[in-house]
Amino acid sequence: GEEVAQTPKHLVRGEGQKAKLYCAPIKGHSYVFWYQQVLKNEFKFLISFQNENVFDETGMPKERFSAKCLPNSPCSLEIQATKLEDSAVYFCASSQYHMEGGRTYNEQFFGPGTRLTVL
């Protein structure tokens, strides 16, 4: 599609439950990024993919967070055993290098986010 799509829009989980978030990048974009935004501020990078391969996972909490981007499927971010501090809005972004007017572009386009509330 022409926009990054994220589902669900809202997700409520009890502490200790699993949460799974989905992202469909813009068609033709090779790069997918996940960011966490806490309290309407402070974006934190989590992980990025180049196609189905992990490109950079330096922001991922190792213990409970995992992510995948499989061919012909939406990308996913999964949190096992959610904690109260996982409550945030999770944004997915996608990008693709392209040339225009002699300049290289790779701007990231963001989806609408999934608001996760852990009770």
Added chain:
Amino acid sequence: GESVGLHLPTLSVQEGDNSIINCAYSNSASDYFIWYKQESGKGPQFIIDIRSNMDKRQGQRVTVLLNKTVKHLSLQIAATQPGDSAVYFCAEKAEAAGNKLTFGGGTRVLVKP
């Protein structure tokens, strides 16, 4: 602490006036900078970008200025409109270190009619 995120710096501006939003970045290796606009309940929306080999770039009603000496970035919005009310974030990237964006803390712009 957790309360910091609720108290964004706020710029109140009269409709029709110009707005200037400032951002200090920390990584001297950053070579690409972007301004995003975030409206309530939505994801960040790309406004304008600039590479480190430039010090100014203009778009439609927006201008980004980059001062690498003091690691400062600003966004100027001309003739601010009610639709410009939002939270504005600067973001930086060091392409040699991957494509991840590092965001600044955000500034809320309130346009008064």
